[in-house]
Amino acid sequence: xxxxxxxxxxxxxxxxxxxxxxxxxxxxxxxxxxxxxxxxxxxxxxxxxxxxxxxxxxxxxxxxxxxxxxxxxxxxxxxxxxxxxxxxxxxxxxxxxxxxxxxxxxxxxxxxxxxxxxxxxxxxxxxxxxxxxxxxxxxxxxxxxxxxxxxxxxxxxxxxxxxxxxxxxxxxxxxxxxxxxxxxxxxxxxxxxxxxxxxxxxxxxxxxxxxxxxxxxxxxxxxxxxxxxxxxxxxxxxxxxxxxxxxxxxxxxxx
Amino acid sequence: xxxxxxxxxxxxxxxxxxxxxxxxxxxxxxxxxxxxxxxxxxxxxxxxxxxxxxxxxxxxxxxxxxxxxxxxxxxxxxxxxxxxxxxxxxxxxxxxxxxxxxxxxxxxxxxxxxxxxxxxxxxxxxxxxxxxxxxxxxxxxxxxxxxxxxxxxxxxxxxxxxxxxxxxxxxxxxxxxxxxxxxxxxxxxxxxxxxxxxxxxxxxxxxxxxxxxxxxxxxxxxxxxxxxxxxxxxxxxxxxxxxxxxxxxxxxxxxxxxxxxxxxxxxxxxxxxxxxxxxxxxxxxxxxxxxxxxxxxxxxxxxxxxxxxxxxxxxxxxxxxxxxxxxxxxxxxxxxxxxxxxxxxxxxxxxxxxxx
Numbered sequence: 001x002x003x004x005x006x007x008x009x010x011x012x013x014x015x016x017x018x019x020x021x022x023x024x025x026x027x028x029x030x031x032x033x034x035x036x037x038x039x040x041x042x043x044x045x046x047x048x049x050x051x052x053x054x055x056x057x058x059x060x061x062x063x064x065x066x067x068x069x070x071x072x073x074x075x076x077x078x079x080x081x082x083x084x085x086x087x088x089x090x091x092x093x094x095x096x097x098x099x100x101x102x103x104x105x106x107x108x109x110x111x112x113x114x115x116x117x118x119x120x121x122x123x124x125x126x127x128x129x130x131x132x133x134x135x136x137x138x139x140x141x142x143x144x145x146x147x148x149x150x151x152x153x154x155x156x157x158x159x160x161x162x163x164x165x166x167x168x169x170x171x172x173x174x175x176x177x178x179x180x181x182x183x184x185x186x187x188x189x190x191x192x193x194x195x196x197x198x199x200x201x202x203x204x205x206x207x208x209x210x211x212x213x214x215x216x217x218x219x220x221x222x223x224x225x226x227x228x229x230x231x232x233x234x235x236x237x238x239x240x241x242x243x244x245x246x247x248x249x250x251x252x253x254x255x
Numbered sequence: 256x257x258x259x260x261x262x263x264x265x266x267x268x269x270x271x272x273x274x275x276x277x278x279x280x281x282x283x284x285x286x287x288x289x290x291x292x293x294x295x296x297x298x299x300x301x302x303x304x305x306x307x308x309x310x311x312x313x314x315x316x317x318x319x320x321x322x323x324x325x326x327x328x329x330x331x332x333x334x335x336x337x338x339x340x341x342x343x344x345x346x347x348x349x350x351x352x353x354x355x356x357x358x359x360x361x362x363x364x365x366x367x368x369x370x371x372x373x374x375x376x377x378x379x380x381x382x383x384x385x386x387x388x389x390x391x392x393x394x395x396x397x398x399x400x401x402x403x404x405x406x407x408x409x410x411x412x413x414x415x416x417x418x419x420x421x422x423x424x425x426x427x428x429x430x431x432x433x434x435x436x437x438x439x440x441x442x443x444x445x446x447x448x449x450x451x452x453x454x455x456x457x458x459x460x461x462x463x464x465x466x467x468x469x470x471x472x473x474x475x476x477x478x479x480x481x482x483x484x485x486x487x488x489x490x491x492x493x494x495x496x497x498x499x500x501x502x503x504x505x506x507x508x509x510x511x512x513x514x515x516x517x518x519x520x521x522x523x524x525x526x527x528x529x530x531x532x533x534x535x536x537x538x539x540x541x542x543x544x545x546x547x548x549x550x551x552x553x554x555x556x557x558x559x560x561x562x563x564x565x566x567x568x569x570x571x572x573x574x575x576x577x578x579x580x581x582x583x584x585x586x587x588x589x590x591x592x593x594x595x596x597x598x599x600x601x602x603x604x605x606x607x608x609x610x611x
Contacts, residue, residue: 016561017418031501099399099538100388124542126417128402130390133358137394142474143358148536160477164536165356165383166490166545168481172357173472184526184543185536220399220430224412227423229568235589237580241602244574247590252551252572254494254518255607 001116001154002057003046005080006105009064009071010125024227025092026125035071038120040078042184044189045150046118047079054152055116057081061108063101065089067203076200077192083205084108086213094219100210102134107213109139113176116159121146121181132181142174148185152176155191165249171250260455284312284410285343286376287369287433290319291384294460295330297321297338299491300380302445305339307378307438309574310407315376316343320368321462322353336456348461350385355476356384358391361468365392367465376410381437381546382490392492393435397507401428403546405442410434419542419565440490441569482535484514489538492521495549496568497540499563499576501556501596502526507535510600511555517607525563541566556595559584 011017012032012105035043035208040117046058060075066166072083086104090096109117112113117136122129144150144161151160152207157176162169164183192200210217238244249255286308290301297319308317319335319342321328328349335345346368352360362366365388369377377392379385381403394401406414411428428434491497496518498511508522515522523540524533540547542565552570557563559575559582567573568587575588576596584589592599 013562017382017421019422026418031566039374044333097399099394099397102394107311119608122543124419126404127415127419127542129386130393130400130402133390134394135389136358137362137391143387143391145358145384163383167537168479169536170356170479172476173477178473185529214483220428221401222427222429224425226417226425227425229416229420229423232568232573232587232589235384235573235587235591237585237591239592241592241606244590244599245603246607248551248574 001055002059002112002176003116003118004059004061004105004109004112004114004251005039005042005046005051005053005075005102006117006119006131007043007060007071007075008036008120008123009033009068010036010123012243013037013093013124018228019228023227025062025145025226033070035074036120036123036125037054038122038124038182040185040188040189041184042118042120043075043078043080044187045180046116047190048147048187049116049150054154059084059114061105062086063088063096063104063191063210072205074192076203076205077197078190080203081198082203086208087207087209088217093223095223096217096219099221100215101131101213102138103142103218104140104210105131105135107215109135116148116152116177117141117179117208119179119181123185128197129136132179136179139177139179141178143181145181146183148237149211150180150186164247168203174190175235184239259486283375284314284508285318285374286311287318287320287372287374288379289365289377289379289385289388290321290335291380291382292321292328292331292335295327295334297331297335297443299488300382300440302338303440303443304378304380304438305341305443306443307407308376308403309341310443311376311410315341316339318344318372318374319348320346320348320352320365321504322348324354332458334367336458337454337481340454342456345456345458346461347458348463348467350463352466356387357474357476358387360472361388361393362395363466364461364463364553366395368461369433371400376418377433379437382438382440385437389437391437395433396433398430398433398435400437401426402437404436414535416565420568421561423566424527426511439546441546473538481535486515487519488523489521489523489540489545490547492547492549494499494518494520494551495523495540495547495567496520496553496555497523497525497557497567498528498555499557500531502528505533510597510604513604514600514607517604517609520553525557525560528586540586554584554588555600557584558582559587582590
């Protein structure tokens with residue numbers, strides 16, 4: 001079985017982003033970019049499944065500008081076997097939407113015929129939490145979203161997925177092929193070692209365009225503007241618990 | 256240059272063809288809400304979706320869709336029928352297939368109901384159920400949904416947070432109907448006004464003949480492990496007390512639970528506290544956990560990472576107790592105490608009277 005993992009290049013999670021003065025978006029020109037943390041977890045899970053014998057090959061894919069190849073190299077350095085780069089230069093006013101990404105990934109899935117697709121549950125830039133669900137719908141495959149544990153039964157062609165849901169943990173069983181999206185709790189991604197980073201340089205990254213895949217990336221969403229969130233007014237440091245109790249009683253009125 | 260383009264787009268949207276389009280739209284607004292229910296009642300998060308429907312249009316014809324089986328479904332349908340003046344119809348999908356929140360049959364249901372009803376808008380709440388289902392249904396209908404809407408300024412213009420709430424993005428949906436969205440329930444106050452008995456909306460059974468054997472069998476539900484708790488639901492609580500890594504152990508979280516008891520509060524946690532095994536995952540507040548906006552949020556031993564602030568920055572009052580005076584949490588806190596959280600906790604427990 002082959003596993004296809006989708007990864008996205010985003011502003012590093014530790015960066016405090018700034019809204020551009022012209023309010024057309026967030027400043028991404030000179031900030032550190034990294035692989036989306038949920039995608040790292042997806043790559044790690046695919047590698048662990050391969051190491052456990054449940055999969056024979058791990059293919060990483062991304063949709064993005066030329067620089068997104070770095071993110072694929074990271075996936076290859078972690079241990080992915082090869083990669084596919086769907087080149088797309090984003091337009092800030094008409095961003096590439098999850099539906100378009102899902103259509104691109106469907107086209108790749110039909111070419112690669114993986115037994116399992118793993119994605120992160122959301123990208124930390126657009127915070128959409130949509131692509132995996134949409135991809136599953138387009139392929140008419142079952143979905144296991146927000147996964148915190150994945151068990152593959154190769155003989156029965158089934159995946160048992162524990163999901164993080166409001167109020168607890170839900171367990172579901174999916175027929176393969178299926179789409180799984182990762183929650184933070186699924187695993188601890190490995191670091192790429194220097195020898196593996198060197199090895200990754202000789203691994204193959206195939207380049208294609210959405211047009212090659214016959215996918216229309218038209219966007220149904222127009223970004224009118226991007227604003228800073230309202231600033232909270234400066235708070236006060238209290239010197240005693242009694243003062244806090246007084247504030248809770250007389251200002252917040254919860255006592 | 257880019258600014259001029261956006262400004263131009265804005266002007267066109269207001270004065271030109273966009274304005275006429277909005278006017279036509281306003282006449283044709285009808286909304287389908289996917290409502291969740293529990294114990295015979297519509298959940299508060301779904302009542303928030305009604306407030307969002309009202310924000311789309313004052314005269315919005317709203318249909319509420321409920322699924323499941325058994326007497327609680329029908330009790331919830333009655334509740335739904337009298338939950339808001341805008342409710343025009345309650346649609347009930349009565350089948351064991353919908354007893355559990357599996358995305359595959361639910362998305363088929365939503366597609367079928369939309370194709371029959373031709374709604375201009377479809378709303379779900381950003382709960383784990385809504386987030387799992389809505390994008391799947393949207394892809395079946397070949398439309399792009401909007402995630403986590405926090406404000407509605409026109410029927411197709413929405414505000415949503417991006418980058419963990421560090422930027423607010425205003426988008427116009429320009430695609431085909433329906434315009435689908437998940438709403439952040441803490442941004443829309445649940446409709447509380449109950450209607451008089453005479454204005455109860457009709458309840459209709461959904462025709463389920465669309466359900467094919469194949470699609471409903473690709474996934475199956477095994478079980479749900481839930482934390483039974485007497486305390487209020489984290490997402491809807493008036494007061495939330497949260498612990499971070501500073502709490503140091505699961506044992507110490509008991510102190511926080513005692514304080515929560517006294518305040519009638521829900522208990523939350525940071526990712527660090529969850530990862531350290533002090534509390535279960537579903538208590539995590541933040542970009543990847545729950546989004547809360549209580550009256551008062553009291554954070555003990557929480558440093559205030561970007562990802563945590565994303566989940567609580569809209570709280571009315573934020574109180575921070577931390578020994579590190581430079582912790583970023585103090586930049587958003589209304590009231591801060593720099594000191595040992597255990598001393599503060601003990602003193603609060605001593606001085607706050609028991610809830611009557």
